[in-house]
Amino acid sequence: MNLLMNIRNLVLAAGATLGMIVASVPAQAEINVNISQGFVQPLPVAVSDFQGGQPEDQLIGRDIAGVISANLERTGLFRPIDSKAFIQDANSLRVGVRFGDWRLINAQALVTGTTQVLGDGKVQVEFRLWDVYAENMMTGYRYTTTRTNWRKVAHQISDAIYTRLTGESGYFTTRIVYVSETGPQNRRQRRLAIMDQDGFNHIFLTSGRFDVFTPRFSPTSQEVTYLSFEGNVPKVMLLDIQSGREEVLGNFKGMSFAPRFAPDGNSVIMSLADKGNTEIYTMDLRTRKFTRLTNHPAIDTSPSYSPDGRKVVFNSDRGGSQQLYVMDANGGNVNRISFNKGRYATPVWSPRGDLIAFTRISGGKFFIGVMKADGSGERMLAEGYHLEGPTWSPNGRVISYFKQGKSDSRGQVKSKLYTIDLSGYNEREVVTVLDGVDPAWSPLLQ
Amino acid sequence: MRFKLLTMFAAALFLSACASKSDENAGGSNDGTAASTDQSSSVSSSTIQGPQPGTLEHLLVNVGDRVFFGYDQSDLSADSQKTTEALAVWLNSYPAVTLTLEGHADERGTREYNLALGERRANSVRDYLVALGVNPSRLQVVSFGKERPAVLGSTEEAWAQNRRAVFAVN
Known part of the structure; x- marks a missing residue:
């Protein structure tokens, strides 16, 4: 029952503090996945570990990236690129995205993020979705929730990415x-x-x-x-x-x-x-x-x-x-x-x-x-x-x-x-x- | 499985009845002092000739406890009608007995439809019993759909045995 209570808390917490980082998205996105056709060649995406200042933040950040990556992969519409192939390391992403490095490994879209464990048992998570070829940010959100709800935040981020790339609502937070x-x-x-x-x-x-x-x-x-x-x-x-x-x-x-x-x-x-x-x-x-x-x-x-x-x-x-x-x-x-x-x-x-x-x-x-x-x-x-x-x-x-x-x-x-x-x-x-x-x-x- | 066990149980009862009968005969060949024992054992032997009348075991030996149906069918076949007629006669002999008629289906259907089909099969038996004069208040009906197979395995033989209505003595 704890978990169920926690999920309810998250619903309240996320609802209260969810903030969109970008006010509007570009009118014309260069990449999008057309899911109305039959078989689609999965879109190569890179999901970088979410970064944080403390080891604790880093651990949650890695777990969140893992859940997002697995969600996207299971749709059959996306192909997450093995992180061993990444040229730009996760830490330097905080300074800025070197789009050329991601184009080199053929990533069409890039997901970056940060995690920060706050003093009151909560965690703040931000993510950004980048169009590697257009070199712009497609969407981004910030979430604050209790630490134990990190998995649900990862699903909500997955939904936001799916929606931005396919034009349809997601189904991961289910x-x-x-x-x-x-x-x-x-x-x-x-x-x-x-x-x-x-x-x-x-x-x-x-x-x-x-x-x-x-x-x-x-x-x-x-x-x-x-x-x-x-x-x-x-x-x-x-x-x-x-x-x-x-x-x-x-x-x-x-x-x-x-x-x-x-x-x-x-x-x-x-x-x-x-x-x-x-x-x-x-x-x-x-x-x-x-x-x-x-x-x-x-x-x-x-x-x-x-x-x-x-x-x-x-x-x-x-x-x-x-x-x-x-x-x-x-x-x-x-x-x-x-x-x-x-x-x-x-x-x-x-x-x-x-x-x-x-x-x-x-x-x-x-x-x-x-x-x-x-x-x-x-x-x-x-x-x-x-x-x-x-x-x-x-x-x-x-x-x-x-x-x-x-x-x-x-x-x-x-x-x-x-x-x-x-x-x-x-x-x-x-x-x-x-x-x-x-x-x-x-x-x-x- | 259950059918087998009960059959074996009935057979065991029958055998033990025979055994006590021969014991009694052996006792009968004893000398005069055993005469009173002889009398008492001959009385007791008549009460264990077979299953106790009106019980499920008795029903099994005399009528059987189930009828079978065709694929996606709920009509009583000629065989099933005969069994049901024998069941009606048996029920008339034991007016205190009440039955639950359990309808079942094989695994080659969908869950919800098979629940409905099992209910219809059990009611085919019920309706015929009522037509034969059995008081409907003695008969309850339930369906377990495809969820309680009597015979295991995914074979035509198993499916045929599982498309059934079972008479359970309450």
Whole structure:
């Protein structure tokens, strides 16, 4: 809980003292990374260790540079240059950037910075992003925060760099909640866990005494809704990850599952199953009132709102097999949007509103794909024996999901979290302590 | 796994019943002073002929404790109907027994849909039992989707065994 408190402090501290070093950025930047095309040649960047007067400052400075470098590298859009190749040493950067030295090693962009541990347990961090060829500063910020929050500052700097170079908001100051798994299939222990998007600051949220699945972040608060098998009855739960307080949301005589927050955070949409019929309902978190949206003898589940809250995409077998449908938020005007071969499942609306990510099952394989909200422009991004449960980075650029392998006759099985760029390139494993399934990406933390 | 264990358990009970029967026969060949012992052991032998009626073990031996489904199907096959009919007869013989019908799916589907599918499978059994005259208040339904496989491994045989509804005696 300390960490969570610290992050909250940082939010306050950073909000209060964040100052932009440059009032305005050049109207015409010479370098920028076009991320709307498919495969891009990664842009060579140099991230210099952040400098400080004291050894302590230097240590934090090196760690911050390391986190920034790793974040940029993982996007697949940037290629950090090995610091052994640097000609200008970090210390002399405080005097001034010798752009020629950086051009010699083919750096297009350069990140420099300073760190200073202040007397009151706080640290001040500054960074500057330079265009090596135009020989100008592209952006720069100063942050003051408690020392233990240096990692979050490094993520915020990464976001600022990403935004300046790509023109899109970043996704580094985010967390992923997921289900950590271990053990054979028939005795698999499952615990909710949360971590930074880069896998650090890992915390377990549940004990593992009962199965948990499909956690999803609130867009507006530090809350997660998830499915619990506690007492052998599947129920939708609401958990406050700061206080640890939790309650049953889907308290209903049948079972409740497949929860997801509405974009305003005021309601949770979910499925309730009773007498062999699964329907979609919303629950108003203030009045606790259920409203039924679907009314069909078929299975209607895995609902996800459009970011404007006006539509809901879900999967249903009303047409004979599991397919994707879009309806108005009041349940009217239902239209099927998936028409290719196979079954379609777990649709999730992009935070940008233009695309829907989904799981597809066809020809004995599982796929993660995207299509436009009207069902056109379908593309598969990843495939394998079993892939499931896409979730979007808050900028709508990266998709995370899990992959599960075949299990052997003793029930030994591997499941791992992955991310992939919307282009279908740059698939990366998100390294977790144990196995992992059901990732859900948080909104950008302020 | 559980099926196997229970089968073995039932078999063990059956065997121990046989064993005590032969013990009793051996006792019967003793001299006259054992006559009263003979009588008491013949009474006790009739109570351990098999599993105690109305228990899960008894259900296993007489009906079975599950039915199976096709891929993405929840209709009862002819075999499953027969099993369910036998279950209804059994339930009528033991009116105090209540059941939880657990629906399950194989691993070749998505988590949320499979929960719904498992619920539909369990309810196929429930609906048929009710149609056969079983009081619905004796029947509870739950789904575990693909999360509790009975047979391990990623094979067609395992999947076929895992697409099931299980009758759990409460």
